[in-house]
Amino acid sequence: MKILTPKQTRELDQFTIDHEPIASIDLMERAAQKCMDWIISNIDASSYYIFCGTGNNGGDGLAITRMLDPFPYNKKAFLIHFSDKLSKDAKLNYKHLKKTDAACLSQIDFLEDIDFNQIEPDAIIIDAIFGSGLNRPVEGLAKLVIEKINELPNKVISIDIPSGLMAEYDESYAGSPAIIKADITLTFQTPKLSFLLPENSQFVGHWHVLDIGLLAEYIEEQKETHVLVEKDYITSIYKHRLQHSHKGNYGHALLIAGCYGKMGAAILASKGCLKAGVGLLTVHVPHWGYNIIQSSVPEAMASIDRSEMIFTEFPELNGFNAIAIGPGLNKKKNSVVAFENMLSKIEHHSLVVDADGLNILSENKHLLNKLPQQTILTPHPKEFERLAGSWKNDMHRLKILKDFCQQYQVITVLKGAYTVTCMPDGRCYFNTTGNPGMATAGSGDVLTGIILALLAQNYPPDKAATLAVYLHGKAGDKALLQESKESLIASDIIRNLGNAFKSLN
Ligand SMILES: NC(=O)C1=CN([C@@H]2O[C@H](COP(=O)(O)OP(=O)(O)OC[C@H]3O[C@@H](n4cnc5c(N)ncnc54)[C@H](O)[C@@H]3O)[C@@H](O)[C@H]2O)[C@@H](O)CC1
């Protein structure tokens, strides 16, 4: 699903109004009705307090209040009068509500006009103060109201966007002093970019996209800049195995991993790779790791370094079509030299660099220029900071990420919740699978193995990265059916890769 900018969202609204065609007030009615349908099906409460602004988001809130009328709920709507200029459709809905149930509606000029003590703790608060039209930090009355709502114990449902949160902002934006902390956000048609950034998860809560019938034609025409990766996209890139295929069809991968004390990383990455369908796997390990890898991963072949403890050389690369380097490696000088030599020998191979491979790049930045185009780097945020520098906020981090990928023509998988895979042309794919149980030792090693397997199977690097990230998260989600977030370990992700693949059928 494409993520639209606020400007595109406005254009999409207008496109729908012009081409469906539909009057803007009827579109608001449809949006409010979708919110109502969701609330009625999912929420069990007897009282609703609806806080409305003066723009169209407030108009949605006023329409929702009216739609609550036939139901046996207590309801009260507050029009937060921070501006005298009600939008045209908010004004119409204001009049409409006044006609239907004037008693439930109060205009609020001062914070004291609201008796917050009357709000029962189990009542639902609906936040329709600001939506996608927010263009500056919230001040004055609206700020006071937002702060007060955040102090209440009540469940808050935000309409379209938690009030005070920008759908998108630039690196210089220091944030609003007041933003609603929603439990649930019901957003229209497409998610907003800011929902996917870690710093905003405290505001957005669980978010749901409501299809309000804005025209797909417009969305299809937009460039794929920010994409939310869901099952439909993944099934469109997933390649089914052919009946008469053999292991030669699924590539020969080389994994360079492990050192004295860190052979587990090599094992986890190897198993991830094998379980993701590679035809043949060779693991290059220090001499000391020979017995370990051969007995732990009998399906893999071993290539043995002359060094007892660390990576110092690599096998002839001709026989391999994809290479991964990094899990459990180390950063000693001889390993850096071997890495640099290997980069100069790479021709047609697809390459993944993880963990200490990334740390070597951070400490020897000239090597970044030697990476083959479309190399996949898989940093967690700390590794990315070492590679590309620090950031002021998460939107700034996204900008640094795009600049980095463009400068070095690499694909970067920045790991976390909503792992983002950024392409050399700046396109960013946000993953939707995975859970906090996956924040555990070795989980990233498994991902490296999966990416390697998909590269070996000839997936183009951009697709290999997005598909691997999705499958890795899905395997983690499947593992959570038997485990808790605390007990989940990297081996559980490996064990559930089969279930993750099956979920694509
Ligand atoms: N346009 C459409 O067709 C639809 C719009 N819908 C709703 O409309 C919303 C967008 O409506 P609007 O564009 O009117 O925007 P908002 O409802 O977010 O209102 C913002 C209004 O407040 C002003 N403002 C912005 N930042 C402010 C601040 N910090 N302090 C004080 N005033 C501020 C703006 O100038 C604008 O007048 C969406 O989020 C959605 O809820 C839905 O009804 C669906 C259809």
Ligand SMILES: Nc1ncnc2c1ncn2[C@@H]1O[C@H](COP(=O)(O)OP(=O)(O)O)[C@@H](O)[C@H]1O
């Ligand atoms: N809260 C979370 N939600 C979803 N996925 C997560 C979460 N935390 C971690 N992960 C995933 O787990 C993996 C952790 O990788 P990494 O930090 O490299 O671990 P390690 O270095 O121990 O192997 C990444 O793929 C990341 O996206």
Ligand SMILES: [K+]
């Ligand atoms: K809102």
